[in-house]
Amino acid sequence: MIDHLDEAVIPTGFDVPVEPLWRAAHYTGEQGCIAEARSFAALFLEQLRTEWCAHIDERVDGAVLLVVSELVTNADRHSNGPYILELVGTDTTVAVSVYDSSSALPRVFPRDPKRIGRHGLEIVHALAEQVSVERVPVGKRVRAVLPLAEGTNA
Numbered sequence: 001m002i003d004h005l006d007e008a009v010i011p012t013g014f015d016v017p018v019e020p021l022w023r024a025a026h027y028t029g030e031q032g033c034i035a036e037a038r039s040f041a042a043l044f045l046e047q048l049r050t051e052w053c054a055h056i057d058e059r060v061d062g063a064v065l066l067v068v069s070e071l072v073t074n075a076d077r078h079s080n081g082p083y084i085l086e087l088v089g090t091d092t093t094v095a096v097s098v099y100d101s102s103s104a105l106p107r108v109f110p111r112d113p114k115r116i117g118r119h120g121l122e123i124v125h126a127l128a129e130q131v132s133v134e135r136v137p138v139g140k141r142v143r144a145v146l147p148l149a150e151g152t153n154a
Helices: 033-052 058-078 120-127
Strands: 002-005 008-011 021-027 083-089 093-100 130-136 139-147
Touching: 021 033, 033 058, 033 083, 033 093, 058 083, 058 093, 058 120, 058 139, 120 130, 120 139
Parallel strands: none
Antiparallel strands: 002 008, 021 083, 083 093, 093 139, 130 139
């Protein structure tokens, strides 16, 4: 839609639906992949700020990077092959998905501060407003959706 004000043309909205920002990266599981995935996610968040004018504070920025680390680490440890990190974002949310070749679904363990390790999905659930796991033809997809506004997660 376009409004006209004193002979000036002022765009007031989008005439067509805007597609979310989408990026994906493939990792082999070699040493350094988790750090590469975090860097990829950091660049994605910067692009989201620029292209979508998304307001992402440092805490939310850190939460997204932590979720990427946890999901990629799980894929790295529990699958027998490469994995894909997919990021989809708008000005309000970021969806982090990791596809791997293992058909075994991850388990969330009950909270136990004495347990060493296996807290990854517990952390992801605490940071995301939605977490889902589904089998796909080549294995599974684990997806976490994080709100970009502080304090709106479930």
